Amino acid sequence: MTKNDKFKLTRRTLLTSAAGVATFAAAPRLFTPAIAQGAPLKVGMMLPYSGTYAKLGTFIDNGFKLYVEQKGGKLGGRAIEFVQVDDESKPEAATDNMNRIVGREKADVVVGTVHSGVAMAMVKVARDTNTLMIIPNAGANDATGAACAPNIFRTSFSNWQTCYPAGKVLFDAGVKNVATVTWRYTAGAEMIGAFTENFTKLGGKVVADLTVPFPEVEFQALIAQIASQKPDAVFSFFAGGGAVKFVKDYAAAGLNKTIPLYGAGFLTDGTIPAQGEAANGIKTTLHYADNLDNPANVAFLKAFKAKTNNDGDIYAVQGYDAAALLDIGLTAVKGDDKARDAMIKAMGDAKIDSPRGPLSFNKAHNPIQNIYLREVRNGRNEMISIAQAAVDDPARGCKIS
Numbered sequence: 001m002t003k004n005d006k007f008k009l010t011r012r013t014l015l016t017s018a019a020g021v022a023t024f025a026a027a028p029r030l031f032t033p034a035i036a037q038g039a040p041l042k043v044g045m046m047l048p049y050s051g052t053y054a055k056l057g058t059f060i061d062n063g064f065k066l067y068v069e070q071k072g073g074k075l076g077g078r079a080i081e082f083v084q085v086d087d088e089s090k091p092e093a094a095t096d097n098m099n100r101i102v103g104r105e106k107a108d109v110v111v112g113t114v115h116s117g118v119a120m121a122m123v124k125v126a127r128d129t130n131t132l133m134i135i136p137n138a139g140a141n142d143a144t145g146a147a148c149a150p151n152i153f154r155t156s157f158s159n160w161q162t163c164y165p166a167g168k169v170l171f172d173a174g175v176k177n178v179a180t181v182t183w184r185y186t187a188g189a190e191m192i193g194a195f196t197e198n199f200t201k202l203g204g205k206v207v208a209d210l211t212v213p214f215p216e217v218e219f220q221a222l223i224a225q226i227a228s229q230k231p232d233a234v235f236s237f238f239a240g241g242g243a244v245k246f247v248k249d250y251a252a253a254g255l256n257k258t259i260p261l262y263g264a265g266f267l268t269d270g271t272i273p274a275q276g277e278a279a280n281g282i283k284t285t286l287h288y289a290d291n292l293d294n295p296a297n298v299a300f301l302k303a304f305k306a307k308t309n310n311d312g313d314i315y316a317v318q319g320y321d322a323a324a325l326l327d328i329g330l331t332a333v334k335g336d337d338k339a340r341d342a343m344i345k346a347m348g349d350a351k352i353d354s355p356r357g358p359l360s361f362n363k364a365h366n367p368i369q370n371i372y373l374r375e376v377r378n379g380r381n382e383m384i385s386i387a388q389a390a391v392d393d394p395a396r397g398c399k400i401s
Contacts, residue, residue, distance in 0.1 A: 040081035041330070041337055044107030046097060046122065047136075049086040052215045052240045053114045055270060056315045057086075060136045062308050063319030064111060067327070070303065075323065076330020078337070083107055087118050089215075094121035102131050108337055109134065111322055114315075116140035116159070116186040123147050132337070132344075136322040137315060141190050144366035146397030150344050153365040155321040157287055158393040159190035163237070163264050165371045165388035166285040167198025170233060170262060177207045179231040181222055181246075183214040183238065191237040191264050199235075207231050217245040223253050234259055239266035244274040251278035268376050270313045279376045287367070287391075288314040288356045289374045289383035297355035317355045324352050364395035 045064070047057035061084075068080050083105045085097050094117070101107050102125060109132045113119050119138030126133040127149045135143055135152070139159035143152065170178065178199065182188030188211065196206055208229045210222045226234055234255075238246045243266065250256055256278065265286020272279050290313070300320060304312035325347055332346030333339040352359040360368045371391045374381040 040079040041075070041109065041335075042081045042083060042105070042107045043326075044083050044085065044101040044105060044110040044112075046085045046087050046101055046110055046112030048089045048114050049084070051089050052242060053089050054240075056114045056137065056240055059270065059310070059313060059315040060111075060114070060319035060322075062310075063304065063312070063316035063321075064136070064323045065319075066304060066307050066316075067320045067323035069307070071327060075327040076333070076335045078330055078335035085112075087113050087115070089113075089115040089118060091115065091117035091121055094118040095125060098122045098125040102126075102129055108132070109326060111136055111319075113138055116143075116190075119143055120147065120186070123149075123152060126152055132340075134322045134325060136318040138187070139190070140186050141393070142397070144362075144364040144393065144398065145395055148364040148395065148398035148400050150365075150400060151340075153325060153347060153361070154367060155325055155359075156318045156367070157369070158366050159187055160194040161366070161369075161391050161393045162286055162371060163191040163194040164198050165373075165391060166195050166235065166262065166264070167200075167204070168202060169283075169285060169373055169387050170235065171199055171202040171204050173233075175204065175232040175260075177205050177231045179208040179210060179226050179229055179234050180206055181210040181219075181226070181234060181236045183216070183242065184211040185214040188214070188237050192235070195235050215242055217242050219246050219249045223249055223255065226259065227253065227255060231259060234261050234263075236261065236263040236267060238263070239269075240271070243267045243271045247271070247275045247282065248278045256281070265314065265374060265381065268374075268381055270315060272376060272379055272381070282376045283384070284374050284381065285371050285387050286314060286374060286381070287369045287371055288317055288381075289372045290380040291382045292355065292357065292372075294355070294357065296353050300355040312355075314356070321352060321354050321356075321359060324354070325350055328352070358390070362392050362395060363400050364393070364398040365400075366393045366395060368392045 049057050085101050111134050114137045116138045123143050133152050135154040137156045139157050141158050180192045182192050261282050263284050265284040301312045328350045329343040329347040333343045357370045370389050371387045373384045373387040
């Protein structure tokens with residue numbers, strides 16, 4: 001990761017597993033009067049910097065830090081200090097990692113993560129310790145559903161939100177019989193479930209519901225089942241390295257010529273360069289498209305490219321918007337993060353001119369945002385249309401009034 005001289009950076013990469021790490025019991029946080037004006041706010045970045053989701057975590061991190069750099073190393077006038085933890089996408093290590101970042105490292109705010117199972121362990125610690133937490137990717141429905149809390153925000157999506165509109169997209173395209181395929185874990189189940197909810201409600205039929213354990217990437221048996229079922233289309237969820245492998249295997253089997261492949265947008269976000277021609281023509285639904293022609297996106301893509309020499313994507317956008325949301329909260333309280341009620345209210349009321357388009361938040365602190373239908377063309381996820389505007393997750397089970 002790049003160090004920037006404009007702000008103080010504490011880099012601690014903690015590679016932990018369930019064994020060999022003593023559990024740090026984090027006590028509920030006690031809030032004292034505002035700290036000295038010049039003291040930095042410590043932001044804990046708990047993301048996957050290695051493993052299947054390493055690229056995703058790196059882009060989120062770079063997006064967040066880009067926003068901070070653009071604000072002169074400060075948010076709401078408060079200097080920012082970082083502590084970095086590699087969660088390795090391992091749910092079994094998540095509680096220990098979160099306890100360390102909150103307890104030993106004393107982060108004031110935690111930003112994380114990608115993997116839904118890890119995120120839910122983080123949410124529990126954040127609730128128990130009243131730590132402000134911003135989720136910049138993981139879409140587990142319960143994070144802003146049954147496990148919602150005033151101190152937990154999401155700048156990404158819920159798993160329901162990204163895929164529910166896809167049900168109508170496929171049905172309106174004349175698809176009547178679908179095979180679904182995903183990893184067997186929370187994100188996969190919830191995304192496929194949301195698609196199926198809408199698709200079957202409209203009259204469509206799921207003829208095969210196929211899964212493999214996370215993060216397995218041996219897809220040949222599933223592809224053989226799809227070939228034998230001959231559905232009208234396939235709807236899938238994979239991300240990162242798994243998405244690259246699935247798309248290439250699907251094309252190698254020749255199925256992309258006869259059975260159209262659709263999916264949650266993560267199937268082709270940040271993965272097209274590795275997928276190559278195999279990705280051409282894949283249609284997905286997501287809250288971002290590479291060719292969104294709004295001033296915020298144009299400026300963001302230019303700045304991200306200059307900082308990292310990489311093309312920005314939704315992961316970078318979600319990290320960028322996490323910093324923007326924290327900036328709004330800190331600005332409202334003149335940098336005093338101990339003024340929690342006012343800070344949280346400002347964040348809940350935030351309306352962000354995001355690279356993805358208009359971004360606001362519902363009572364559960366989940367984003368309200370457009371979901372786009374995209375198609376892979378010219379090596380990009382190009383918008384075809386708005387699949388559904390201002391999609392608001394139902395926040396099932398959330399008790400925030």
